[in-house]
Amino acid sequence: MANNLTSEPTSAAPVLVVGAGLAGLITARTLHKAGVPVQLLEARDRVGGRTLAVPALPGSPEEEWLDLGATWGWAHHPFLMRLFKELAIDPVEQPSTGATAYETTDTVHRLPHPSGSAGYLRLVGGAAILCRTLAAGLPAGAVQLNTRVTQLRHLANGSGVELQAVQGRSAQTYFARAVVLALPPRLVAHSIAFVPALAAPLQQALRSVPTWMSHAMKSIVVYAEPFWRQQGWSGFGVSQLGPLSEIHDASPLVGNTGALFGFFGAPHPLRTASVTDRQAAVVRQLVRMFGPQAGAPLAYHELDWSLDPLTSVPGDEQPPLAVPLQGPELLRQPAWAGTLHWAGAETSASEWGRLDGAVESGYYAAAQVLRQPASGA
Structure with missing residues (x-):
């Protein structure tokens, strides 16, 4: 079944953006504001990509949702700060007042210096609020969920790109003047076929870039209140024992609920255990580090991004041996005679892998598309 936004590849075809994470949404929004017809295809049943927030407790208002994905920005991130202003969203500094808990093999040390998360910036409702706000500003129908792209074909004579996708059980065909792939490069190389095949150096560039957060597993434990603050703890902790290697105060920025979140060590044997066993081990660790009140959680959330x-x-479950400072130069250049472009935090020339990098890459990809002549013109 063909789902053509135009009946054939012409200069009137839209730009297709694949991936409704932060980079893809920035790309689509920028193109839309420039008057370019754009359609955004997302394989998930939600927008947001690696930003994901969940209710702290059943029925919690959106303002009290907690990040299971990307979380922080910093004041020195220019593209993220620009986006905050454009969307009229005000960041709040991560709670960090109090002592650091440092757990060694024999005891928990109380370090009085400022928390290691001082100056980190969070958003009320979690970082995913950025993506929900961006999606809401696009025209009705511009975002198409549950649509997994399987193949791209470069059409002859400058006619653009034919895109094959699966939506539910239906095969879909789209024609575009250009395509922006706003996905992790390794995921592109693993899951999308290209006709003709991409040049070998470009294929190698896609495969070689580590995926930000791909090895990460986050756990959040929710409490009636942030009790640790009353005891002079910041909620920031580091542990040599685990299972959580690094812990932060994840309490909602409004309301009274408390929450602690941490990163599971990678690899860690508990990552293949049951959820019940992981929760029990995490709670035992928090009791060791923050006292008996940590033994009475109201809820537990977790997400292993490697799965x-x-x-x-x-x-991808293995952490990278090194984290790049910038994405590969080949992923800053269009392919297929200017009809194939790249976006995503892994392609950024600014804050590689972070929210700021995703935003920068979206602006960059959109500007690149706008500089290209329309296909078929």
């Missing part, structure tokens, strides 16, 4: 097939590929 998300729309983020990670086999092998």
